[in-house]
Amino acid sequence: MTTVSAGVRRLPTDSPWLRFALRRAGRLLVSVWVLLTAAFGMIHLIPGDPVRAALGPTASPELVAARRAALGLDDPLWQQYLHYLGDLFSGRFGVSMTSGLPVSQVIGDRLPATLEIAGYAFLLALAVAIPVGVGVAVLTRNGRHRHAELAFTTTSVVLAAIPEFLVAVALVFVFGVSLGWAPVAGRSGPESYVLPVLALAAGPAAVLARLVRVEMLAVLRADYIRTARAKRLPSWLVYLRHALPNALTSTLTLGGLLLSAMVAGTVLVENVFAWPGLGSTIVQSILAKDYPVVQGVVLVYGLGVLLVNLAVDVALALLDPRSTIRES
Known part of the structure; x- marks a missing residue:
């Protein structure tokens, strides 16, 4: 039978506090990813065109197309998702469709x-x-x-x-x-x-x-x-x-x-x-x-x-x- 020397130090992962912190951190990361993905999907699950809805029925097709291009809504869905995650990690939440102000500024004010x-x-x-x-x-x-x-x-x-x-x-x-x-x-x-x-x-x-x-x-x-x-x-x-x-x-x-x-x-x-x-x-x-x-x-x-x-x-x-x- 192989014995373990009493002088061998235990691995850091044997610490119950470390295991607790790693589990909680893992759950938090998964929950944050689910939240970010759900918030992204919310825009695409809403019926209709959000740009047309924000600009109103009298907006010209050219203006609607330009705004969609500016917001990246014409890109493939996977590409929009990657841009969305990249913007979030860079601290950019997008631009308000009605006021033209950065969303981060709107949130920071309120x-x-x-x-x-x-x-x-x-x-x-x-x-x-x-x-x-x-x-x-x-x-x-x-x-x-x-x-x-x-x-x-x-x-x-x-x-x-x-x-x-x-x-x-x-x-x-x-x-x-x-x-x-x-x-x-x-x-x-x-x-x-x-x-x-x-x-x-x-x-x-x-x-x-x-x-x-x-x-x-x-x-x-x-x-x-x-x-x-x-x-x-x-x-x-x-x-x-x-x-x-x-x-x-x-x-x-x-x-x-x-x-x-x-x-x-x-x-x-x-x-x-x-x-x-x-x-x-x-x-x-x-x-x-x-x-x-x-x-x-x-x-x-x-x-x-x-x-x-x-x-x-x-x-x-x-x-x-x-x-x-x-x-x-």
Whole structure:
């Protein structure tokens, strides 16, 4: 039998962290390729001629032919695909058919507004969901305060079931039109962020609060929590140091998914509040049949979702290395 010397160093690929990083990187590359290919195929699967649709029915055949040649739409499909990938890796997203501006400039001008309301909404959802979920779990543990549990469950289910669009319309009517407490359109100052952020955060906050409560109740029944109580530690120390970190793993996973959903939800919310972000841009571009802009915005949204999911995987690996690395 051949033995391996104890002095021989293990190959770097034996590292579980390296295997985890390679798997995640491979999945990300495949997902990005699928996204890029789907965005490319979107233009060619749409019925009709996008150039004719963008220029209008009165445009001359010569103008349509010139624009198609300028966009490379007369080349073979495989050649268009290679040019498309080459332009993307060079940072070129094409030119808007309606404004004539580079798509990268259009996206760069509108992306910060979308990231702002999505980021603020996510932080607000966490700031509300975690203390509410923990507080209700502590209040209702061991079957106590059934009325509080019923009120919390009913409220959270209703809020989670209402689409962001309807929440936004209700906020506009109540706080903008009826009470006049906040502006209902545009990005004019700090007060203009209030209603869009609330519209995006309401549903995710309700979902996260329910999950935090369920996870917290399970943790409070664990043996190590009973041991901590037996040591007569202060209640706040038991809840914050011993129970809360172990209850947040699933919350972080769902939170990452909800952040992706928030970014996608900006499409409708931005149109309700006339918010100058990517959501309103993609709707305007679809109506104007400005497909290069639509294609670029779809890529940005898709890449955003992929990066958020990657960040969640890395965060989970850091919080719970043994289980996460083993499962990967």
